[in-house]
Amino acid sequence: MVRWAVIDNAAAFAHAVRVAAVLGRRVPDPTRRPNSSRRRCCTTHRSYAPPDVGFDALLTTRLCSAVTVVVRGMQREHEALAGHAAADLSTVDRWTLHASAADKIVSLGSILGRAERAADPADY
Numbered sequence: 011m012v013r014w015a016v017i018d019n020a021a022a023f024a025h026a027v028r029v030a031a032v033l034g035r036r037v038p039d040p041t042r043r044p045n046s047s048r049r050r051c052c053t054t055h056r057s058y059a060p061p062d063v064g065f066d067a068l069l070t071t072r073l074c075s076a077v078t079v080v081v082r083g084m085q086r087e088h089e090a091l092a093g094h095a096a097a098d099l100s101t102v103d104r105w106t107l108h109a110s111a112a113d114k115i116v117s118l119g120s121i122l123g124r125a126e127r128a129a130d131p132a133d134y
Contacts, residue, residue, distance in 0.1 A: 025116060032112040080106045084113070 069078040083106030090097040099107065125134035 025120075028116045029109065029112045032115050033108060036112065036115075037108050076105065079103060080109050084109055 066078050066082070069081055080103070083102050087097040087099075087102075087106075087110055102110075125131045128134040
């Protein structure tokens, strides 16, 4: 059975779809944006890989190597931020930066939405 990652009390997949939608609206020249929605949709789903198959191999085979690069870049960023460290963006490709920015846009919108619904929005 697949255990869904949860973001904002919903399946992480919903967050990933929102991020993909932001990418679709904001990233210039969509014809040069191969698999961008797939890239983001896979970012937090390491647990979906069968135990006997490497996650990178799974992503590369089912999607493409560019997806693997973005997923691993986003993973490194999330790990750095979870450890309260600045993420090293000096070696990140532009699609990872686009996905990261879209992720921040969606996350900020979610936080602001929860604040609006809170009993005391200013205190939230």
